[in-house]
Amino acid sequence: MFRRTILAAGLMAVCSMAGVADAQPLPSNRDDLPFSYAPLVKRVSPAVVNIYTATTLRTPQRRLPFPFPSMPQEGSRVQNSLGSGVLVKPDGLIVTNAHVVRGADEIRVVLSDRREFDAKLLTQDDRYDLALLRINGDGEKFPFLEMRDSDSIEVGDVVLAIGNPFGLNQTVTGGIISAVARSTGGVNDSSFFIQTDAAINPGNSGGALVSLDGRLIGINTAIFSQSGGSVGIGFATPSNIVARVVATGEKGGRIVRPWLGISMQRVTPDLASGLNLPRPAGLVVKDVFPKGPGEKAGLKRNDVIVGLRDLPIDDEASLRFRLATLNVGESVPLQIIRAGKEMTLQVPLMAPPEDPPRDRSVLDGRQPLSGATVVNLSPAVAEEMGLIEWRPGVAVVEIQPGSYAARFIRPGDMVIAVNGKEVHSVSELKSRIASGVSSLSIGREGMVSTIQFR
Incomplete structure (x- = not known):
């Protein structure tokens, strides 16, 4: 009920509704002030x-030391x-x-x-x-x-x-x-x-x-x-x-948020000074992935993205939002600064590919990641997880409640390295943990933590 x-x-x-203008008029005299909505x-x-x-x-009820058939336990x-x-x-x-x-x-x-x-x-x-x-x-x-x-x-x-x-x-x-x-x-x-x-x-x-x-x-x-x-x-x-x-x-x-096929970094005050930018805003292109939309548009390393469709791009959140409002298959103008000069490139918007295949696997056995479900990180997986960029690696997508992994891993984490050696795929991760785990490096919200095991 x-x-x-x-x-x-x-x-x-x-x-x-008739004759709508984007700019809203201000009261021009005292007679306009008592206007009623x-x-x-x-x-x-x-x-x-x-x-x-x-x-x-469903709420579990307190269990009695001696069960009564007529008394519900839940x-x-x-x-x-x-x-x-x-x-x-x-x-x-x-x-x-x-x-x-x-x-x-x-x-x-x-x-x-x-x-x-x-x-x-x-x-x-x-x-x-x-x-x-x-x-x-x-x-x-x-x-x-x-x-x-x-x-x-x-x-x-x-x-x-x-x-x-x-x-x-x-x-x-x-x-x-x-x-x-x-x-x-x-x-x-x-x-x-x-x-x-x-x-x-x-x-x-x-x-x-x-x-x-x-x-x-x-x-x-x-x-x-x-x-x-x-x-x-x-x-x-x-x-x-x-x-x-x-x-x-x-x-x-x-x-489905379109994929640009690049990795980026927010412009900090130090980067702005080194790149001779007028202010610390925008995103610096770190890498351009082969055959992606960024490469097709002509983006290069160290280009600074400052606008999309003439709307300002100040940080990752603004680019994430702007892309989410656009459709795959469109071609949109991207404003950049290259070597101090402003330019506009036409970027074809593509759906993020699932390359490599995710190879979804549930890890088990006597090791720290037991109970974790992991996948290969691809542009498609990164989009599903809400990441603005991706790199080859292994992402945690599920954790079995009460498992060993649940003690220190949560969905959305990245498995960066095992025993100090970087991990690039699920198959590589399985191979590493099969030989024993003395340390794990886990990426979470831009930070990497290393956990030691004895």
Whole structure:
């Protein structure tokens, strides 16, 4: 059973759908200041829905020293989750956060007019914390929000938030865009957000961030807070990513981020000085892989990538995001600096190849990696793991709970070396551990740690 407390979230905005301009006008006199957003709130709020879920959890009960046949040794309880969603198509397609519906046995959607619908989960992309739901209205055309190019917004643009924080239905808050292209790790694979100071609180997850033209510019995903309440720092996944998830998710697919066929390094102040760059921003090309799109475009070592499609590339997160919004098969302009001169190259976007084959293997036996599932790292595997680049090596993709490897290895780690010798493939790893393991070098989040065994 569901609790009757419905949690909704959504950022709505003011709009005039005719003659929309990207630049938003400022009040020109005192008579403009008391302008009310009420007409627009009434107009767009029907596209924001409340989502609540029920998930059955198995809970082990305390075992007695003497079992009784009639007493269950394991129980269950129902966990309710509350959140929000946004109708993005008139046929009942809804976007929300994946964490709102993850693992749910039942999903109910409540519209602004209080009608309730059972919802079907079409797909969820945990890397971007987005999920697609569908409700069936027997041919009814539902109100929905169109998407706007999230790259067209600017810091200072006004937004409104219509949501259900803490169970308070249809709460409206307002603010501005505090930052665009904000990188923040640990939230999703994109690590690239729109930041707003509109009050976002628990319960706003999956809601809509809407600009003054009434179009969707983002899905509320996270807040920065030590207290759990709003402190004026909220993050929304940009609509350009949402649009890709909608386009691929409706067909049951997932976003495949195009591969550039290069390895890169962030420009540090020291590198910027050595390369005579005006500021420490961009990515330095370290290697160009044969027959990849980078080589076909003419990229060379020490080229500095500073833009993609005339949009700035400051770090790995911004390139990861820009690539995720593009389709395989396109050809896009890449802005670089080579020997102090700015250039533009046309890069053909390719799907990351699975070369070498992953050779998925479960390691066992009396050795430190027993219980770990490993694969050969290829561009395709690196894309699945959310890595911006790859090099030949071995990646850990699963760990058997309670195994020896679970003590110090976790999924996403790289096995760099065994007994001080580098490992380049799964077959090479198996050969090394068969001879005994005295040390392991493990790569994690850019750091390498060596573990000694006796």
